Amino acid sequence: MFRYHKTESGYKIFSKNLFCGLIYDNDHVIMSSNQPDYFCHYFDLRRDYGSIKQALSGYPNLTQALEFGKGIRILNQDPAETVFSFIVSANNNIPRIRQIIQKLCDKFGEDMGAYRAFPTASRLARASLSQLYEAGTGYRAEYILQAAGAIRDGFLQDLSKMDTQTARKHLMSLKGIGGKVADCILLFGYHREDVFPTDVWIARVYEKYYAHCGQCTREQMALELCKLFGNLSGYAQQYLFYHIRQTQKYNKYI
């Protein structure tokens, strides 16, 4: 999600220790990878998004977002990479998130020849606080270190067996992981569809289109939106997020 580079004709994308190139050619995309099966799953290519969009079209205030984000797919990312990435994302902007993650790869990732892998949890667990500060993580350095140790010791081992709410609480027991980050990890790392990551942008959407209570917290918004969208929550969130994020200012970053 945060490890991609635009090229003349497409994108270079990195996940874990793997690489994938995308070339846009008229109406189709050519994928080349050292691990095509992995990236078919990564891009969620086997899923029928047409029926998801059809189901979502019955909901209020989504028509425009569905059209705007017609090519959206929910990525299946590596769970550990997702944990570290979204710890970094908190109270941060996208260019800097990408920069920090790049530096973490440069400093701690395995050398794959043409690029560096995302660092493993056990490698990050052996990093020093000052090394993590050097990567620009700031006050999140200790969160990363703690999460790295926990994951190395099996923290994520049983997560896929837990129901969503149990898994969410489990993730939130780590410092640096609150409700929003936990929901992102569940959505992008475990493809849990019954979460609604609620950040500043979704909060704005909520207040504009879906507000039921006058003054409610992000947690309450997420709960209400989940109740409304059920197992389509994760998808609805992505369409709404992408739409507002691209059409409201700050789109200079992309």
Add this chain to the structure above:
DNA sequence: CACCAGGTCTCTC
């Protein structure tokens, strides 16, 4: 030089 960024933590009451 303030203010902000895909929030969370830590204190209070």
Add this chain to the structure above:
DNA sequence: GAGAGACATGGT
């Protein structure tokens, strides 16, 4: 449990 402030860092 709800409500303020702090929080590294880099960009505007």
